[in-house]
Amino acid sequence: MLLAVCSSHRPTRKPPRTRVQSTSRCAVVRRGGTIRLWSRNGTDLTDKFADVHKALDEQLDRDCVLDGELVVWTGERLDFGARQQRMVNSAATIRRRLAPKQPASFVAFDLLAVDSVDIRMMRISDRQKRLTSLAKGWRPPLQLSPVTDDPDEAREWLDAFSYSGVRGRGVLGVHRWDIRPGQQPLAPSEAS
Numbered sequence: 001m002l003l004a005v006c007s008s009h010r011p012t013r014k015p016p017r018t019r020v021q022s023t024s025r026c027a028v029v030r031r032g033g034t035i036r037l038w039s040r041n042g043t044d045l046t047d048k049f050a051d052v053h054k055a056l057d058e059q060l061d062r063d064c065v066l067d068g069e070l071v072v073w074t075g076e077r078l079d080f081g082a083r084q085q086r087m088v089n090s091a092a093t094i095r096r097r098l099a100p101k102q103p104a105s106f107v108a109f110d111l112l113a114v115d116s117v118d119i120r121m122m123r124i125s126d127r128q129k130r131l132t133s134l135a136k137g138w139r140p141p142l143q144l145s146p147v148t149d150d151p152d153e154a155r156e157w158l159d160a161f162s163y164s165g166v167r168g169r170g171v172l173g174v175h176r177w178d179i180r181p182g183q184q185p186l187a188p189s190e191a192s
Contacts, residue, residue, distance in 0.1 A: 024083055028056060028066040028106065031116070035060065037070070037106075045070065047091040051099045052106045055141050062134060065113040068145070072104050108135060109145035 026045060027038045035056050037045040046053050049070055060066075072082040082102045086094050111131040112120050119127055128147060135144050148154055 024070045024080070026068055026070045026106065027112070028060070028064075028068065028108075030056070030060050030063050030065075032063065048086045048094060049104050049106075050091065050095055052104050052141055055139075056106065059138055059142055060134075063115050064111060064134065066106075066108045066131070067110040067112055068106055068108040070104055070106055072102050074102060103141060105141035105143060107143055107145050109147075 025040045026049075027040075029036050029038060035046070035053060037049055037053060037056075039045055052070065070083065072079050072086070074082055079102065082098070083104070085098055086104070089098060108131060110124070111127045111134060112118070114130065114134075119130070132144065135142070138144070146157070148157070
């Protein structure tokens, strides 16, 4: 898992924004009542994460594109190996054997489009507000990534969450021109 720091480089010297995220990125696309889960390289993950798909189908009632993480917990730790088991097993094996023992969760950290309108050029703070509104009433396995503007709190999170698999941090600028369509918004992780 990775602690991401969203840094504002504006003259007002606002503190950086921070959120927790893992390294298993996923885009959720809901269009016309159909929901698909996609990896960063364009692989359709919908059948591999049918438990998350079901929750999205029940709780996401607006066409949109979400950016987030697919995570699997074993006890109190993120289990990347358990997540990877979903990638190499059939959908039937996942439904029958893996998902009941280790259900997956989707942790949303950005809203990229709403009602077929691309909003990636908006400030991330504005997208975050829209995402928070969209996610009102979500229940597990859907959740929002925690976010903070306080770098000290971000360091505390890194220390406190390290036992659960958090391993680093990344920096993301929030200038509207820093993130262009087709570009990945996260910088590589940094060692803590």
